[in-house]
Amino acid sequence: MLTQNLGYPRIGEQRELKKACEQYWAGKMALTELHRVAQKIKEENWLTQLNAGIDIIPCNDFSFYDHVLDTSLLLGVIPQRYAPVLAQDGDHAETDLYFAMARGYQRNGLDITAMEMTKWLDTNYHYIVPEFTAQQEFSIYNENIFAEYTTARRLLGQKAKPVLVGPVSYLLLGKEKEQGFERIDLLEKLIPVYIEILNRLGALGAEWIQLDEPCLALDLSKKEEEAFEAAYRAIAGQVGGVRLMVATYFEALLDNTSLAVNLPVEALHIDLVRGPEQLDEVLALVPDGLLLSLGVVDGRNVWKNDYEKSLSLIYRAVEKLGAKRVIVAPSCSLLHSPIDLDLETALDPEIKNWMAFARQKLGEVDALRQILEGNNTLLEANRKAIESRRTSQKVHRQAVKDRVAALTEADATRASAFPVRQRIQRERFHLPSFPTTTIGSFPQTDDIRQLRARFKKGDLTVEQYEKSIEQATIDAIRWQEEIGLDVLVHGEFERNDMVEYFGEQLEGFLFTKNGWVQSYGSRCVKPPVIYGDISRPKDMTVRWSTFAAAQTDRPMKGMLTGPVTILQWSFVRDDQPREVTTNQIAFAVHDEVLALEQAGIGMIQIDEAAIREGLPLRKARRPHYLDWAVKAFRITAGGVQDRTQIHTHMCYSEFNDIIEHIAAMDADVITIETSRSQMELLQAFAHFEYPNEIGPGVYDIHSPRVPGTEEMTSLLGRAADLLPAENLWVNPDCGLKTRKWPETKAALENMVAAARQAREQI
Ligand code: GLN
Ligand code: ZN
Numbered sequence: 001m002l003t004q005n006l007g008y009p010r011i012g013e014q015r016e017l018k019k020a021c022e023q024y025w026a027g028k029m030a031l032t033e034l035h036r037v038a039q040k041i042k043e044e045n046w047l048t049q050l051n052a053g054i055d056i057i058p059c060n061d062f063s064f065y066d067h068v069l070d071t072s073l074l075l076g077v078i079p080q081r082y083a084p085v086l087a088q089d090g091d092h093a094e095t096d097l098y099f100a101m102a103r104g105y106q107r108n109g110l111d112i113t114a115m116e117m118t119k120w121l122d123t124n125y126h127y128i129v130p131e132f133t134a135q136q137e138f139s140i141y142n143e144n145i146f147a148e149y150t151t152a153r154r155l156l157g158q159k160a161k162p163v164l165v166g167p168v169s170y171l172l173l174g175k176e177k178e179q180g181f182e183r184i185d186l187l188e189k190l191i192p193v194y195i196e197i198l199n200r201l202g203a204l205g206a207e208w209i210q211l212d213e214p215c216l217a218l219d220l221s222k223k224e225e226e227a228f229e230a231a232y233r234a235i236a237g238q239v240g241g242v243r244l245m246v247a248t249y250f251e252a253l254l255d256n257t258s259l260a261v262n263l264p265v266e267a268l269h270i271d272l273v274r275g276p277e278q279l280d281e282v283l284a285l286v287p288d289g290l291l292l293s294l295g296v297v298d299g300r301n302v303w304k305n306d307y308e309k310s311l312s313l314i315y316r317a318v319e320k321l322g323a324k325r326v327i328v329a330p331s332c333s334l335l336h337s338p339i340d341l342d343l344e345t346a347l348d349p350e351i352k353n354w355m356a357f358a359r360q361k362l363g364e365v366d367a368l369r370q371i372l373e374g375n376n377t378l379l380e381a382n383r384k385a386i387e388s389r390r391t392s393q394k395v396h397r398q399a400v401k402d403r404v405a406a407l408t409e410a411d412a413t414r415a416s417a418f419p420v421r422q423r424i425q426r427e428r429f430h431l432p433s434f435p436t437t438t439i440g441s442f443p444q445t446d447d448i449r450q451l452r453a454r455f456k457k458g459d460l461t462v463e464q465y466e467k468s469i470e471q472a473t474i475d476a477i478r479w480q481e482e483i484g485l486d487v488l489v490h491g492e493f494e495r496n497d498m499v500e501y502f503g504e505q506l507e508g509f510l511f512t513k514n515g516w517v518q519s520y521g522s523r524c525v526k527p528p529v530i531y532g533d534i535s536r537p538k539d540m541t542v543r544w545s546t547f548a549a550a551q552t553d554r555p556m557k558g559m560l561t562g563p564v565t566i567l568q569w570s571f572v573r574d575d576q577p578r579e580v581t582t583n584q585i586a587f588a589v590h591d592e593v594l595a596l597e598q599a600g601i602g603m604i605q606i607d608e609a610a611i612r613e614g615l616p617l618r619k620a621r622r623p624h625y626l627d628w629a630v631k632a633f634r635i636t637a638g639g640v641q642d643r644t645q646i647h648t649h650m651c652y653s654e655f656n657d658i659i660e661h662i663a664a665m666d667a668d669v670i671t672i673e674t675s676r677s678q679m680e681l682l683q684a685f686a687h688f689e690y691p692n693e694i695g696p697g698v699y700d701i702h703s704p705r706v707p708g709t710e711e712m713t714s715l716l717g718r719a720a721d722l723l724p725a726e727n728l729w730v731n732p733d734c735g736l737k738t739r740k741w742p743e744t745k746a747a748l749e750n751m752v753a754a755a756r757q758a759r760e761q762i
Helices: 016-025 031-051 067-074 080-087 093-103 144-159 167-172 183-203 222-238 254-261 278-285 307-321 358-372 377-391 398-405 418-429 446-457 462-483 542-549 563-568 578-598 619-637 656-665 680-688 709-722 741-761
Strands: 057-059 105-107 110-112 117-119 126-128 160-165 208-212 243-247 267-271 291-297 326-330 507-510 517-520 523-525 529-535 557-561 603-607 645-650 669-672 693-696
Touching (some): 031 057, 031 144, 067 093, 067 126, 067 144, 067 160, 093 105, 126 517, 144 183, 167 183, 183 208, 222 243, 222 254, 243 291, 254 267, 254 278, 267 278, 267 326, 291 307, 307 358, 326 358, 358 377, 398 529, 418 645, 446 462, 462 741, 529 578, 542 578, 557 578, 563 578, 563 619, 578 603, 578 619, 603 619, 619 656, 680 693
Parallel strands (some): 160 208, 208 243, 243 267, 267 291, 291 326, 557 603, 603 645, 645 669
Antiparallel strands (some): 117 126, 507 529
């Protein structure tokens, strides 16, 4: 039986690639040095996989920024606006073009915007969206894939397997940049270029080539299904001498099973972590000769594989196909896992023994093969680790389980309906129409960051640290009063990150030292790990919220992160449904809401920035998710007094298809990101006749640009055309932590002026 890997993290064990790229961008590193760093990471990765005993090892999975962008360059899909960068010559030209497409270009008198970036399916990895035109042409533009394969082959021999995004998914994951055509119709022009690439790789000696077609696991139209058939029929007819493998992941094939197994390729990879239930149907439909790659080791989480569970899946496949037609693999590219658990020297050894990062996952793939070949010693240690996690008191806390199990509708219900609450709250707060507020954070200056870092290192005492944070908070409050904001925030100076801050105070979470995962380009995140039942041993935010509230007569919002967002931005447990974990977090947040309420905080904002991100890839699975996600939010506000105003905030999202669920959250006030869409996103709320109060963001916080008063007044006018003016709030799009003070002050002063104009004019 063979083993394979689909892709390996490319950031480097110590985030060497991030550091090198950032230095190169800052003009502090030579191009040759950047390439040297990259070459070293690639070689280390290949050797790691070779030493782990993997038979088929990916290459061309490395990328300086993003592998979809690499594919665009390979295929010559370069938007016209980069022509001036393209026209430059010199050693840097090609790299400049590449990074210009990724990050925009402001040099030599040119000012060219970056390409759009979006989430890679349901992961937190972001790719650069290919841009297509009606007259789009394709040709091999960049030769990197051939060079990389040649190098990999020198090291790995026949084991080296080039990986590229498959032609259909490549088109589907891109965007039409002009009207009058459908990108899928470009397939006819695209396929010949793929054929040429595959044949060239074959000529260089490639035995296997992996084509990633994640879209095969999504809802497909008839036309898209036909596109898959046509594409692979054409490829099979004209590519010789290589073995093609189509890789799917993140979902089960479901209704696309027959389509997928009948593609004329040599092997098909399926994700048995996300979709273990698909195995039977796949096995029933697999035609003679097709090899099946079983993704049994979770490529997107940090837990040790349960060998018995994996083996039971593998045995079923072996029984039907024979060992020679089965390949064992991680569920998807390991790009989404942290790199090496061995680097975590500070973890609780009991919990560490339940975990596996990318390097350990390779070991698991190899171990599964060895066990199948009769080496049972490996099974015993695994069984023990799995059993230890299943029964550990660090994971299982009965009181937490009981509370979630006893959940009733009453836990998720406010005392009165919104109209009653709204009247009571209006009497309590006496706000003007178009009340002004902000989303929570204020600029995290170097001073503030250093303060937290020094405190963490032990260079500051608690008193010294708190005194400084108090001062920053007081300054921010005085300043909010001066410019005339109506509802204040404390500024979140004590918080590093909106999830980590809560995770650090909740039981059931742990933090790694080096568990970085690429989010986009050089940006990496280090998600907390939820390993056990979650509880809240003590108040988390009351100290700072009450301190802030005491500094002013104006309403001060308490600031919390919602349960779905905490779940979504963490590595989660795989031993219970996500909804159970979410409900545990929801109860903890609920208790914090009550503590704030009791401490006299009248407005509490529970951010659910990531609710849309959690949406399942397949439409059929969405209603269930939305039900529990909304319910979790309602638990946080359940039983809260009518006079307490619950706010929520959501970052940029499409609301059309989820508006009824947003409404079901029943927050008294929701603030959303809308300014870049010119209030377009409010349409969904208007159509739905959204009844509660709403603050559509009036300015984009992602850029230092200071918006003028008139501009914001006019956006408010547009909002008032769509929704009752008496329900509208005035606020920026999102938190201001990434901004600098000067632009923040100027922008908020203009915003307050815009609200005043609106009060007179609208
Ligand atoms: N309250 C958070 C802040 O202002 C919300 C951030 C977010 O929505 N991403 O920073
Ligand atoms: Zn936001």
